[in-house]
Amino acid sequence: MPKILAGLIITFVCSSAYAQSWEVGARMGGAGYMGDLNTNNPIKLSGVSAGGFVKYNFNPYLSAKLGYTFGNINAADSLSSNQQFRDRNLSFSTNLHEASLTGEFNFLDYVPSVSKNVFTPFVFAGAGLVHYSPTTVYAGDRYDLRQLTTEGQGTPYSKMAVAIPYGAGIKYNFSGRLNLIADIGYRHVRTDFLDDVSGNYPDAAGLNNPLSRALSDRSGERTGVYLGTAGTQRGDNRRFDTYFFVGLSISYTFITPKCYY
Template identity: 45%
Template sequence: MQYKEILLSFLFLIVTLTVSHAQRPEFGVNAGGSGYIGEFNQFNPLKISGLNAGGFAKLNFDPHWGLGMHYNYGRIQGDDARSKNLELRNRNLNFQTSLHEVAIIGSFNLFDMYSPGSRKRISPYLFLGVGGIIFDRYYLYDSPDGSRTAYLLKGVMTEGVEKQLDRYAVVIPYGAGLKYKKTENWTLFGQIGYRATFTDYLDDVSGVYPNAPIADLRNNGYIVSDRSGEIRPNGLNLYNPGDQRGDFRKRDTYLFVNIGISYTFVSPKCFTF
């Protein structure tokens, strides 16, 4: 509800500024792949593990600068069982996270495609912003019959720390793209954008293995904290309390790779402020 109110307020601002000035409002949708860099993917910044989709409302102040309100839904995941790293396969953890993102993003077109009389139809662009996410973490359990079930980790402390209960985080979106002006109103675009986050628990893995009494304070977090014994013949876990569970990075990162289409309301007036 809070995000909806912010979006409606921004749409009202766009309409007000458009009526009183010659700024050009733009509305668009996008879809593509989602990726993530963290404890399950430490070295491949382009790895895609899920899908995303979203939309935006934007105000173009001049042929180069614009500011928009963006909403995106995405899903990311990781699985030690599919890793090439033996240590990670032995760890035998996994996760799936769904996230809702709302961000205010400024963009800069390198070329002028929108001034009256401009013949340019293609322009690279850069963007940078600030936003927030609401996210839910799941762990995936493989049953003996071959089925896989996702269990929500809400309220579960698999490392025995209160930070794992947070579902909100601030994010810094940044990236680049390429747009093609098909007509005066319609634009096609493709982009890649990373999100620097202020959390290390997008994947529910960060620190060390907990003591059982601490983790059990919240819905038996100890049970899903160490799953290494599930793949060992003797069924015994490999790790002890205090052993490293995550890597030494302090924050996770995720990315969206999108293609999209937008519609710009073109005014016969020149851009003004």
């Protein structure tokens, strides 16, 4: 009985030692968003993304990941299939800088070069911060929309917002301790100004900057007929925007087995 108990303890310690491992990786892919200029296509890519991460694997199923991702999202009403959007004629581009801490759950026992499983699907969720600052091109020049308060805000909105990442993917141990990871992750972000569009058109007379007036209502740039009457709908009136990253990562897992007999 003591020998059996000792064997079970050694087995547990060895498996735990293998599971407790660090992992580093880099990723590249695409980025997209849903908001006031894209209201109904949750998989529309509009830019690129890239980043890196450090992960700690507590066991073959659970891990915590600290990551940074850069992405670009953009949209233009002029390219929409919706006539109402084309008439509105707004556009934006935003660079996203996201730092996040997420937890991952593997559906299968997965330790590269150790487990019998060479792949596993997984899900993840967590929290993060994203830096954003929408811009647009007008008369051949690019302008920072945040400072122009195009909806008549008393002060510019914050450049930082809380983001809630969640998503799913699949990992494949293609060689030794190297992993190929494909995933898609959405971000519920606590701002409605990723695209500088949120609610209603302001009273143009209250916008002291001529550039603010020009970029608040761009509907008449081609037709000469401006549609942005004060108080009428400019955005989709949803409280928050959403963005997502999709891509491929390559990571390396550091495994240091320490089993003493």
